[in-house]
Amino acid sequence: MLYSTVTPATKRQLLRERLASGELLRFPGAFNPLSAKLIQDKGFEGVYISGAVLSADLGLPDIGLTTLSEVAHRAGQIARMTDLPAIVDADTGFGEPMNVARTVQELEDAGVAGLHIEDQVNPKRCGHLDGKAVVDADTAVKRIRAAATARRDPNLLIMARTDIRAVDGLQAAVDRAKELVDAGADAIFPEAMKDLTEFEVIRKAVDVPVLANMTEFGKSELFTTEQLAGVGINIVIYPVSLLRLAMGAAERGLDTLLADGTLKPVVGDMQTRARLYELLDYESYNTFDSGVFNFTLETNKD
Numbered sequence: 639m640l641y642s643t644v645t646p647a648t649k650r651q652l653l654r655e656r657l658a659s660g661e662l663l664r665f666p667g668a669f670n671p672l673s674a675k676l677i678q679d680k681g682f683e684g685v686y687i688s689g690a691v692l693s694a695d696l697g698l699p700d701i702g703l704t705t706l707s708e709v710a711h712r713a714g715q716i717a718r719m720t721d722l723p724a725i726v727d728a729d730t731g732f733g734e735p736m737n738v739a740r741t742v743q744e745l746e747d748a749g750v751a752g753l754h755i756e757d758q759v760n761p762k763r764c765g766h767l768d769g770k771a772v773v774d775a776d777t778a779v780k781r782i783r784a785a786a787t788a789r790r791d792p793n794l795l796i797m798a799r800t801d802i803r804a805v806d807g808l809q810a811a812v813d814r815a816k817e818l819v820d821a822g823a824d825a826i827f828p829e830a831m832k833d834l835t836e837f838e839v840i841r842k843a844v845d846v847p848v849l850a851n852m853t854e855f856g857k858s859e860l861f862t863t864e865q866l867a868g869v870g871i872n873i874v875i876y877p878v879s880l881l882r883l884a885m886g887a888a889e890r891g892l893d894t895l896l897a898d899g900t901l902k903p904v905v906g907d908m909q910t911r912a913r914l915y916e917l918l919d920y921e922s923y924n925t926f927d928s929g930v931f932n933f934t935l936e937t938n939k940d
């Protein structure tokens with residue numbers, strides 16, 4: 639009922655413990671608070687909050703147009719809805735290292751368990767597109783140092799993402815990852831790795847958890863959880879996948895409506911009213927008022 643009763647501090651501690659266990663943690667991207675509930679219900683270990691999804695949700699491309707307030711607000715809405723730890727995409731940190739510090743405190747207040755800051759220049763772009771540019775090592779290090787210093791809960795996971803692989807090659811990614819760990823990063827997100835071996839190289843270069851981004855239509859092949867666990871990856875994200883699935887289904891539904899004048903042929907693809915109400919925990923609201931859930935869904939199948 640209502641929001642999660644697990645406090646952000648507990649979720650952060652849980653994330654730390656799970657990372658220490660060495661198991662691969664799966665974080666599908668929630669495109670809204672409801673989908674975060676679904677991710678939890680299905681038994682995943684965490685919820686990812688994607689910048690690409692957040693901007694797409696607003697009808698905008700992922701080029702750093704969203705503001706810290708928008709991201710913190712949405713991250714808070716999603717994070718509070720689940721008992722799972724949430725990791726949010728903080729892009730380049732919304733400005734100078736000083737701004738990064740504020741970003742960290744705002745996102746910490748939003749209740750996330752972790753966040754990542756990347757080393758792209760502004761305006762940033764999707765890490766799987768060509769033509770990226772990254773900041774120099776000094777600036778990248780300052781961002782991470784500012785982030786690590788600003789957090790008040792030592793368990794808030796500060797992850798450094800480096801986009802340098804696509805710009806200067808794998809060795810540069812190894813060097814950058816090491817520098818970022820020295821600057822205080824608790825985990826590394828090596829963006830746009832070409833193959834499994836590249837993930838393995840990064841994994842061996844640092845002794846903090848490493849994240850793999852299994853975004854579709856990108857530069858990385860879609861490896862299985864078994865393959866990723868095999869090379870020692872600790873967290874895998876599917877950042878935009880649920881949005882893509884939902885939008886794919888929505889588009890097919892609209893096409894059906896246009897063609898057939900009814901949605902009847904696709905009702906079988908829809909989440910039922912009963913399942914939605916189950917996810918919303920509708921019945922439990924009778925605790926407040928026994929008149930809230932006093933109907934049956936038997937006659938209302940559609």
Ligand SMILES: C[C@](O)(C(=O)O)[C@H](CC(=O)O)C(=O)O
Pocket residue numbers: 687688689690691700727763764765766851853854856877878
């Ligand atoms: C992980 C990512 O930063 C995101 O915002 O979800 C994106 C995902 C994508 O655009 O496919 C990324 O830059 O990889």
Ligand SMILES: [Mg+2]
Pocket residue numbers: 688689690700727729
């Ligand atoms: Mg992003």
